[in-house]
Amino acid sequence: MLASLYGLTGLVLRDQSAVLELVFAAMLAAPLIWLSLTDLHGQEIPDLAALGIVVVACIVLVSQSTPIVPHLVAGLAILALFWALGEVYFRAKGHEALGIGDAKLFGAGIFLLGPPFIPDLVLLSSLGGLLVGGVSTLRTGIQPKGIPFGPFIAYAIFILFFIDPIFL
Template sequence: MWVTAFGVLGAVIGSFLATIAIRWPQGRSVKYGRSACDGCNRTLRGSELVPLLSWLVARGRCRTCGARIDPLHPLIEAGCAAVGMIAALVAPAPVALAGAAFGWLLLVLAVMDARDFWLPDPLVAALALVAIAGAGVAPPGWVERAIGGAGGFALLWAIATFYRRWRGREGLGGGDPKLFGAIGLALGWRMLPAVLLVAGLIGLGWVAFQRLRGRAMAADDALPLGTLLAIAAYPAWLLMIGLRA
């Protein structure tokens, strides 16, 4: 029941986060107005807003105009449900909630960086606040978190500055150091090398996959580092909690 409750909560939160990931890059408000079809702008009823189930019943299309519902909706809802359930499986209630919130925000940030190369400051700040709040219920301690936050930001900021002066162009987005700092606040400094290593390996794996598909990447092609860091950070949290349980 506890794991199921976290899964349901994750799906509900995922519904809101999916709206943010879709609307915000388009300049559409996520604060005001009722949910509506992106095709015909018909206001959706409550029965059409049940996470995952409504999408399945509607077969992924608006029942009025037939426009396809953005698949990000069910994907983020399912992803957030999975994040919540996994957190509940590995940790007790307060720790699980802190970890689930950490994972939910990482998920939406990963999606937004992958689609739009954008890590909104308010979401990164929310991640940092969740990390700080989690210090009261879960390891690591305040000192380790503080070093992780400052060190994570400083490391990527220094790399970005060096690259910009060396090559005369941007090599990292402005949100990447902030995101890595927020991850450091959540995991502490000891986990940051592993997160950076895993993120790099995932990036290399993606490049290799593209080559196998016959789509060679140029040296100046961009990869969403924030997405790679987010993908690596949540398993690192699970491992950390498991090792210290």
């Protein structure tokens, strides 16, 4: 089901003249779908999936002659910031809300997309999580204890791969 969602999204959002973009999107979809399924079933994001996104990012950036350093610095900064925020929350509340896997995924996504996409990625992935959490609460009358965030981050990365930053 996720593969169909990613495939349809790619077909709808792709640039009609860019065949290479679809190849890159297919390469990107593989680790994103894998990590989404893994996070949904075991609430853990595999490090190899984040590494797969980084590898795809390197291929994309080199093929487009895009300077890698600004992407790398932004990705590492987001990783560090979100890891720190998650750690502060954990120490204050005693339970995890934003795990290191989520922080790594945000970092890998920004490495791929670039610094201008930071607000877009945070907003789009958060809206997805809020929407699903809200619908789940409305359907069952019970607020879910924890919803894996990785699938929403992953799908936001995939969508943003095809479009320009919104908040420029």
